[in-house]
Amino acid sequence: MLEKTYAPADVEKRWVEAWSKARLFGSAPVKGGRAYTIVIPPPNVTGALHIGHALNNTLQDVLIRWHRLHGREACWVPGTDHGGIATQNVMEKQLKAEKLSRRDLGRDAFLERMQAWTRDCKKTILGQLTRLGCALDFGREAFTMDEARAKSVHHAFAEFYKEGLIYRGARMVNWCVRCGTALSDIEVESEERKTKLWHLRYPAADGGEGLVVATTRPETMLGDTAVAVNPKDARYAALVGKKLKLPLTERLIPVVADEHVDSAFGTGAVKVTPAHDVNDFEIRQRHPEIETLQVIGFDGKLTPEAGKYAGLSRELARDAVLKDLGDALVKTEDHKNAVGTCYRCQSTIEPLVAWQWFVKMAPLAEKARAALDDGRFKIHPASWAKPYRAWLENIKDWCVSRQIWWGHRIPVWYCQACNAGKLGSTSELYNTPELKVAAVSAARPESCPACGGKDLIQDPDVLDTWFSSALWPLSVFGWPEKTPDLDFYYPTDILVTGYEILYLWVARMQFMGLHFMDKVPFSAALMHGIVRDKAGKKMSKSLGNVVDPLLMMDKHGTDALRFALVSQAHPGKDIPFAEDSITGPRNFANKLWNSTRFVLDYALKNEPAPEGGYPLAGLDKAKLEVADRWILARFQEVSETARKDVESLDLAAAANCLYGFLWDDFCDWYIELSKAALADPERGEATKTILVQVLTGTLKLLHPFMPFITEELYQALKPYAGETAEFAFSAGAPVLTGWEDSSAVKNMRFLRLAVDSIRRLRSILEVHPGAKLQAKYSGSGGWAEFLRDESETVMLLGRFESLEKVDSRPPASAAAVAGTTAFYFAMEGLVDFEKARGRLAKELERLAKDQTKCDAILGNKSFVERAPEEEVAKVRVQRDETVARGAALKDTLEALGAGRSNKGV
RNA sequence: GGGCCGUUAGCUCAGCGGUAGAGCGUCCGCCUUACACGCGGUAGGUCGGGGGUUCGAAUCCCUCACGGCCCACCA
Numbered sequence: 003m004l005e006k007t008y009a010p011a012d013v014e015k016r017w018v019e020a021w022s023k024a025r026l027f028g029s030a031p032v033k034g035g036r037a038y039t040i041v042i043p044p045p046n047v048t049g050a051l052h053i054g055h056a057l058n059n060t061l062q063d064v065l066i067r068w069h070r071l072h073g074r075e076a077c078w079v080p081g082t083d084h085g086g087i088a089t090q091n092v093m094e095k096q097l098k099a100e101k102l103s104r105r106d107l108g109r110d111a112f113l114e115r116m117q118a119w120t121r122d123c124k125k126t127i128l129g130q131l132t133r134l135g136c137a138l139d140f141g142r143e144a145f146t147m148d149e150a151r152a153k154s155v156h157h158a159f160a161e162f163y164k165e166g167l168i169y170r171g172a173r174m175v176n177w178c179v180r181c182g183t184a185l186s187d188i189e190v191e192s193e194e195r196k197t198k199l200w201h202l203r204y205p206a207a208d209g210g211e212g213l214v215v216a217t218t219r220p221e222t223m224l225g226d227t228a229v230a231v232n233p234k235d236a237r238y239a240a241l242v243g244k245k246l247k248l249p250l251t252e253r254l255i256p257v258v259a260d261e262h263v264d265s266a267f268g269t270g271a272v273k274v275t276p277a278h279d280v281n282d283f284e285i286r287q288r289h290p291e292i293e294t295l296q297v298i299g300f301d302g303k304l305t306p307e308a309g310k311y312a313g314l315s316r317e318l319a320r321d322a323v324l325k326d327l328g329d330a331l332v333k334t335e336d337h338k339n340a341v342g343t344c345y346r347c348q349s350t351i352e353p354l355v356a357w358q359w360f361v362k363m364a365p366l367a368e369k370a371r372a373a374l375d376d377g378r379f380k381i382h383p384a385s386w387a388k389p390y391r392a393w394l395e396n397i398k399d400w401c402v403s404r405q406i407w408w409g410h411r412i413p414v415w416y417c418q419a420c421n422a423g424k425l426g427s428t429s430e431l432y433n434t435p436e437l438k439v440a441a442v443s444a445a446r447p448e449s450c451p452a453c454g455g456k457d458l459i460q461d462p463d464v465l466d467t468w469f470s471s472a473l474w475p476l477s478v479f480g481w482p483e484k485t486p487d488l489d490f491y492y493p494t495d496i497l498v499t500g501y502e503i504l505y506l507w508v509a510r511m512q513f514m515g516l517h518f519m520d521k522v523p524f525s526a527a528l529m530h531g532i533v534r535d536k537a538g539k540k541m542s543k544s545l546g547n548v549v550d551p552l553l554m555m556d557k558h559g560t561d562a563l564r565f566a567l568v569s570q571a572h573p574g575k576d577i578p579f580a581e582d583s584i585t586g587p588r589n590f591a592n593k594l595w596n597s598t599r600f601v602l603d604y605a606l607k608n609e610p611a612p613e614g615g616y617p618l619a620g621l622d623k624a625k626l627e628v629a630d631r632w633i634l635a636r637f638q639e640v641s642e643t644a645r646k647d648v649e650s651l652d653l654a655a656a657a658n659c660l661y662g663f664l665w666d667d668f669c670d671w672y673i674e675l676s677k678a679a680l681a682d683p684e685r686g687e688a689t690k691t692i693l694v695q696v697l698t699g700t701l702k703l704l705h706p707f708m709p710f711i712t713e714e715l716y717q718a719l720k721p722y723a724g725e726t727a728e729f730a731f732s733a734g735a736p737v738l739t740g741w742e743d744s745s746a747v748k749n750m751r752f753l754r755l756a757v758d759s760i761r762r763l764r765s766i767l768e769v770h771p772g773a774k775l776q777a778k779y780s781g782s783g784g785w786a787e788f789l790r791d792e793s794e795t796v797m798l799l800g801r802f803e804s805l806e807k808v809d810s811r812p813p814a815s816a817a818a819v820a821g822t823t824a825f826y827f828a829m830e831g832l833v834d835f836e837k838a839r840g841r842l843a844k845e846l847e848r849l850a851k852d853q854t855k856c857d858a859i860l861g862n863k864s865f866v867e868r869a870p871e872e873e874v875a876k877v878r879v880q881r882d883e884t885v886a887r888g889a890a891l892k893d894t895l896e897a898l899g900a901g902r903s904n905k906g907v
Numbered sequence: 908g909g910g911c912c913g914u915u916a917g918c919u920c921a922g923c924g925g926u927a928g929a930g931c932g933u934c935c936g937c938c939u940u941a942c943a944c945g946c947g948g949u950a951g952g953u954c955g956g957g958g959g960u961u962c963g964a965a966u967c968c969c970u971c972a973c974g975g976c977c978c979a980c981c982a
Contacts, residue, residue, distance in 0.1 A: 218982065279982075504977090569930090598941085765948040770937080864962040
């Protein structure tokens with residue numbers, strides 16, 4: 003016997019254990035089987051999971067369970083990501099609390115601490131995923147920095163190197179001063195800031211007035227080595243080729259003409275600082291006569307080249323320079339400017355020239371573009387395809403070296419002898435040009451292949467964390483080994499992730515997969531939105547609007563949380579979420595619970611299940627009643643709709659469709675109707691069968707969305723359903739064919755219309771809900787006959803004591819109308835007549851409006867002539883019904899006028 | 908500066924060519940023998956503005972406004 007209210011905690015705990023014990027989610031290649039594979043977007047080992055992870059993983063779990071239910075060899079690979087800079091930052095914060103830095107510890111000790119942290123964090127994360135109900139194949143757990151994944155990374159690096167797709171070069175890179183490393187272009191976020199545009203006068207070397215440049219970064223003027231103007235700009239034509247005197251310094255700098263300069267912006271003259279600005283760097287490449295002077299160092303402080311400003315931070319140097327410029331600062335205006343910031347620590351990016359490792363992207367991107375264009379890869383929603391293609395077509399090389407410690411060490415070795423002492427004892431090579439590579443290998447080579455030297459050092463940098471993530475769909479199946487897993491599961495079926503990492507991750511997986519396997523790593527990507535708060539703001543600790551998924555699970559149940567998230571997760575749309583989003587789904591869980599209680603306790607009276615249960619096959623369709631045929635037809639239709647929704651990746655639509663069916667169709671109507679049918683010895687068995695089968699089937703379809711409660715209820719129902727699967731997970735989808743039945747659907751629609759109408763009238767007349775009325779009905783055509791057969795049903799739902807047919811309206815009766823059929827009941831002693839008259843009058847008004855509208859439409863000749871016949875017929879029927887209802891209401895009003903109120907008498 | 912998405916009931920969102928829908932909230936009844944995490948009923952919308960196509964438009968086209976996002980080297 004089930005409790006009255008569903009209590010999730012105990013149920014969830016039990017099934018987590020049972021599933022785990024049964025190794026239910028394990029998967030292995032099956033000959034002739036059809037895989038359905040997903041690799042998890044591995045969460046960074048930076049801490050506990052947040053609600054975004056809950057969404058991401060719930061969606062994947064729905065897909066995995068759904069496809070398992072529908073017969074696929076589902077495999078969901080779990081794992082975590084070492085998380086590079088992000089994770090190192092977490093550790094550095096911890097160290098800071100102990101008043102330590104990573105350099106205090108040294109590289110080895112630091113990495114040891116990182117490993118320990120990682121172990122704990124992985125445990126937390128996998129525990130949380132388990133708690134969320136994720137059907138992950140835990141035997142396949144992977145980590146982006148474990149031994150197997152390291153092999154993939156080293157192999158990919160070596161292959162790229164061999165093919166000339168990876169190279170070391172000096173470029174202007176995005177340098178994060180706080181993190182102390184270079185970043186790739188897409189790891190820089192741009193942030194609009196209110197700042198100033200400063201106008202500075204640079205006098206001519208010959209004593210002339212020179213010109214005025216406009217800048218947003220006055221401190222970099224110390225590194226200016228030229229001024230550029232547009233070649234077509236007549237204002238400055240005479241100055242081109244001349245020298246200017248750079249204020250605050252003794253240096254003379256040339257004026258050059260360059261197409262890049264926009265004459266309309268600022269003063270039309272641009273100061274050129276090749277060491278600290280991407281554009282200026284490029285201008286210098288077009289004008290080799292320009293020198294380069296680095297005045298800001300990798301530590302974010304001014305270099306000795308900056309003279310007396312050396313050692314100041316960028317910010318302080320700006321203040322000092324502006325102060326010292328004096329009259330040379332001719333104007334200051336407000337200006338909005340986009341500033342690059344580090345996506346991991348939000349500090350302002352400094353563009354600096356450094357020696358880094360780069361991956362050549364154009365050839366890789368070209369393959370990805372082709373896969374997109376010929377449909378081998380599809381993005382959902384499709385609106386992301388365009389920006390994705392644009393990105394592929396304008397791609398720049400990928401800076402993959404990071405000057406941090408936590409990551410895959412770059413597998414490159416340099417020979418001291420061959421590099422003529424350039425290496426020294428330094429652990430930083432980003433300032434060291436033109437190094438000769440001795441070997442590309444994970445392990446230390448015996449000796450230098452070129453000179454036989456034994457003094458080899460490994461590149462101190464590590465790879466961008468996204469490099470190993472990019473290989474994830476390959477590496478988790480053992481690539482580069484040709485494993486049976488790789489053969490069976492690759493390419494995977496779908497990748498589910500947030501749109502914010504489309505370029506950082508999704509695109510690069512496409513690159514790697516297409517390059518190394520010549521096959522897309524996944525044929526579809528489902529890009530979901532971000533979970534926001536109810537005001538549409540991103541959740542963040544500083545705003546204090548974060549919702550802890552674990553707390554939600556504890557308070558309302560995991561299934562409720564999952565359903566709340568999925569039922570709002572339309573592809574590509576953000577999800578507004580607050581704790582009250584869960585109450586609806588929580589109530590729904592309870593509804594499932596109680597409908598099962600009804601079937602087991604009330605319908606089946608907890609009798610033991612007969613051998614083989616109550617199979618659908620045992621039904622004789624010819625002997626079924628309208629309601630029976632209707633609910634079966636609806637169920638078949640709903641399973642089909644849900645299947646299509648999942649196929650088109652609109653999981654929210656599938657969830658909502660099942661929700662509506664269970665609550666509205668099954669509970670509100672079928673269960674209510676079954677109460678009479680169960681009492682009828684001729685219909686009892688069939689009704690039990692339908693109750694059991696439709697409920698069990700719905701629970702199975704809901705299982706991917708709400709695995710715990712459906713498992714619990716499935717276990718209770720399965721003997722009655724005649725099922726033998728050990729778990730709902732592997733029970734197979736309900737099989738429904740041949741139950742479509744348009745006449746049952748039509749009849750049921752009429753029945754519902756009739757009951758709705760009766761209920762409305764009862765409510766208008768304030769008939770006590772418990773009062774049983776003596777009712778009569780009249781009507782012509784087929785419905786009258788239908789009602790005779792269904793009088794039991796109408797009596798039950800309309801709460802009538804009796805229902806008999808009459809030819810015309812009994813005097814002093816109220817009438818409820820469905821189509822052209824009317825139900826009457828006496829009003830004697832029932833109502834507050836005044837109030838009822840008011841409401842009836844209002845409804846009459848509405849009907850009159852409807853009728854006018856119908857008449858207008860039908861009076862429109864071109865509509866009648868040109869619209870399809872069935873549309874015209876629809877309006878005609880509607881008009882007739884409106885007229886009939888109006889007449890009945892008028893009668894009722896009249897009767898009310900004749901009657902006497904018993905209120906206040 | 909380009910591009911994309913959105914603007915529908917008080918709130919959050921479905922609907923995407925045939926008389927405006929759901930959930931939550933409101934209000935009014937009901938502890939009706941599965942469920943008060945419930946049942947029945949009710950109010951509430953010129954579907955962002957303006958044009959156009961069509962017999963008919965929330966739904967297609969154009970345009971404007973307002974949000975949001977992505978991309979971009981205007982110093």
